[in-house]
Amino acid sequence: MAGEPQSDCLFCKIVAGQIPATVLRETDGTLTFRDINPQAPTHVLVIPKAHYANAADLAAGDPAVAAELLTEAGEVAADEKIVESGYRLIFNTGAGAGQTVFHAHVHVLGGGTSLQHPG
């Protein structure tokens, strides 16, 4: 069922504290932590605590938390001091687009001078 924890989901395990992560921010509905394999000097993920497979499912199931992902992305960008130099927000959706963890998340990428433009 949408929103329910999935026992085989990596990010549900991070939310549950079963897998460690470097957590930067937390709200009732969201968790923000560093990506384990950073692609930029700052590479952070913002996720809903509830399980939705992708951003579209999250937006349909809980629009308030979907909006909060963007608020938290902006807040962590300010915390990381990457606003002035600029940053990218990316929602990979579907395996064909490179999504590997099927729990909604937005990548916050910044702090570099040569951020790769999406193809």
Ligand code: 5GP
């Ligand atoms: P996707 O490719 O699904 O858009 O992004 C998944 C992201 O999750 C990848 O950037 C990957 O590095 C990150 N990731 C995978 N496993 C872990 C983990 O155990 N901990 C953390 N912090 N990030 C992870």
Ligand code: ZN
């Ligand atoms: Zn999940």
